[in-house]
Amino acid sequence: MEKIQSLELKNISKSFPGVKALADVSFTASPGRVCGIVGVNGAGKSTMMNILGGLLQPDDGGQIFINGQEVRIENPKAATDLGIAFIQQEIQVFDTMLVYENVLAADFDKWRKGKRSLVLDRKAMRKEAQKYLDALGSSISVDAPVYSLTVGEKQLLQIARALSQGGQILLFDEPTSSLSDNEIAKLFEIIGKLRDQGYIIFYISHFLDEILSLCDNVIVLRDGRKTGDALVSDIDKEKLVSMMLGYMVEGSARSSVRKQNDIVLRAEHISGIRLPKDVSFDLHKGEILGVWGLLGSGRSELFNAMLGIDKMTNGKLYYAENGKLEETTSKKLYKHIGYLTEGRHYDGLFLDMTIGNNITSSDIGRFASKFLGTLNTKKENEESRSLMKQVNVKATNEKMIVSKLSGGNQQKVIIAKWFLKNPDILFMDEPTKGVDIGAKTEIQNLIFEKSEKGMSFVIISSELEEIMSLCDRIIVIYEGRLVGEVSKSDFSKDSLMKGIVSQEGNHAD
C-alpha cells in the first residue's frame, strides 16, 4: 500500500431524522501529528468516527480525500482497505488464543501454507507478529496466552492488530478509560513512537489533560459543528472548555426560584461497588436537582446504587412519605419514585409491545382487579390515550408498536409511563438524549409543569446548557465523589466546570 501523506475531510454533514449530527465539518490531518478530537456527548464525535470507519455514509456534498484522491468509504471493509483502523474503547481480544494469533486475527487466510492447504504457517505468523510488537517496543512473548496479559498489554495487542491490517490512519476512541495511570503513560509513549514513524493519529478523549499533553493539534466539535481547530501549543484548558461549551444563556429558563420547602429525600454517604463514593444530598419537594459530571464520573451509578438496581455498599436513605423524614430502603423507596434510564432501548422500553402496554408498565397493578388480578384493558387504553395526549406522543393510537416510533416519541412514551405512576420523585438520566430540538423543549416544559405540581426531579444531563436552564440547584460529581454544589444564583459554566477542571488536574498528576 502506498504511504498515506494526507487525509482531508470536506464539508461532511450527516442528518438523522430530526437531528443534524454533523454540519459542514472540514479538516485535514497529516502524518507525524496526533490530532485530538473533543466535544461533549452528542457533539458528533462518534458520528464522525463512524463515517471514517465506513459504518455511516455522509450526506451528499461531503467529500473525503486520501493523498488528494477522493475516496468513498462504503463499509468497514473499505475503511480497512484504505488503511483506516480503529482502536476501540472496549478492548476486543480473543482471550483463550495466543498473542500472535490475536495480532493476525483479521486475516488467517493469508497465512495458509499453500493455496489449498488447511494448515497455517505458524512460523511465519510468529515472525510477522513479532515485527509489529517490536515496532511498538513491546516485550510480550508472541506465544503467551492472551488471558495472562494485563489490560494495557491487551490494548497494545489491539494496536498491533491495527498495524497488521495495514492501518496507517489510527483512530483511538477513549483508549485510557480502562487503564491504570502507569499503563496510560506507556500508551502515550507508544502513541508518540507511532507518530514519529509517520502514522496519522486521531485521539478522542473526555480527559482534557490527556489531550493537552499528548496531542499536537485539537479539533473541537459542538452540536455537530466544528467550533475549534487549533495547535495545542496555542491554547490552554480554559480556552478548550469554552470552545467545547460555547456561548450559553446564563441563568435559568425558569425565572422564579421555587421556595425551598420540605425535604422529601435525603441521601447520606451513598457508595456503590466501584462508584459512587460517599455522596450525600437533600432533595426538596417540587425541586429540580441537577447532577452534573463528565461521562464516567459515576452519575448513573449513583442512581443505580440508590435505587437498588446495583448494590449499595454503604449509605442511608431517608424519605418523607407523610411529611416526616424516615429512614427507608431502596426497595421501599422504589414504590414512590420513577426512573427514566439512560438506555432507552436497553432498559427503558418494551420495543415489541404497544405504546399502551409500555405506558402502563410502571403501575400495572393499578389496572388489576383485587381478586383474580384481571386487567381492565378499557381503563388501561383510556389512561394511555390521555397520557399520550398530555405528553404529545405522535402516533395513530395506543396500539402502535413502540419500535416503529421515532427516538423523540419513544422518549415521550417513557415519560408518559412515569407520569402514569405519578411518583413523588422522578429520577431522569439524560432525559433528552438523542431527541430532536422540538421534542427537547416539550420535555423540558413537561418537567417544569410537573414540578409546579409538587413532583421532585433529580436529573442527569451532559448538556450544560440544558442542566442550567432546567435545574434549581446542581451537584457536581467527579470520579464518583461529590465535589461541589451550585445554587441557582451562581449558575455559570465556569462555576460548574471549575470543580471538574481543578479535579482533573489532580487526576493527571
Added chain:
Amino acid sequence: MSEKLKQFVHKNKQLLSMAAIIVIMFAVLSFTVEDFMSYQNITNLLSQVASIAIMASGVTFVLVTGGMDISSPSVMAASAVVGVYFMTATGNLVIGTIVVLIASAALGLINGVAIAKLKMVPLVVTLSMMTVATGLATVLSGARGLPVLPPAFSNFFNTYTVIGMLIVIAFILDYILTRTSFGREIYYIGNNQNAARVSGVNNDKIVMITYVISGACAGIAGIINTANISTARASMGPQSQILDIISAAVIGGVSVNGGKGRVRDACLGALLIGGISNVMNLLGVSDYYTTLIKGSIIIFAMGIASLRANISAKKGV
C-alpha cells in the same frame, strides 16, 4: 364491523393460520384415511394430545419469560411415580393425586430457584433436572415396577374427564397469561427483562413462579398418563417427548426468545403434532418412519416460524 374483523385477524394471525391448517388437514384426512373422523378416533386423539398439550401450556409460561424448561416429561414421570408409590403405600387415591401435584410443583420450584435466584442457565438446570427426575422415578419404581392401581382411578380419569380437563386448564392458563397483571408482567420480562426490572416488576419472583407452573402442568399430565396405563413408571416420560412439547409451543407461535405466544395457540400446536402421529398410526406407518417424518415436519414448521419472525423483525426497523 369490518374494521373490528380486520383487527381481530391481525391480532390472531397465528391462531387463524393454525386453525386453517388443522381444519384442512382434518378435512383431507377424513376423506383419505378411513376411520379418521370416527367418534372413537377423535376422542382417542384428544386424550392422547391432552398430556402433551398441558405440558406445552406450562412450558409456554417459561418460554414467554425467555426461559427454557426441558425437564417436563421427566418431572411428569417422577411425580406420577411418587404419587402412585404413595397411593399403593396408603391406599388413598385422592391424597395420592394431590401428592403428584405437590411433587411436580416442588421439582418446578427447584428449577425456578436455581434459575431465578442463583442465576443458573435454564437449559443446564432443566437438563440436570431431567436426569435427576428420571433417576428418582427409576429408583422409586424399582426393578419390578409399581403395582397396578385399582380401576377406580382410571375410571375417574376417563377419556371425557381428560378432554374436559384439557379444555378447562388451557382456558384458565390462557386467561392468566393474557388477561391478568401477573401474565402481563411475564410478557414484560420476556420482552425486555431490564426494562421490566426498572418498571418495578419483581423479575425473580415471577420467573420462579413460571417454573412452578410448568412443573405443576407436568404433574397434571402425569395424572392423565397414570390413568391411561393404571400405574406409573419411569419410561412413561421418554426424554424425547420434550421435542413434541417445545415444538407444539413453537408451531403455535410461542417465541423461544421470549415475549410472544399464547397458551391457546400452543395447545393447537399440540393438536397438530398429535394429529400427525395419529394419522401415521392409522395408516400403519412403521414407527421408524413416523419419527423421521414427524421430525421433518417439525423442523419445516419451525423454519417457517423463524423465517416469518425474521421478516417481521426487518419490517419493524
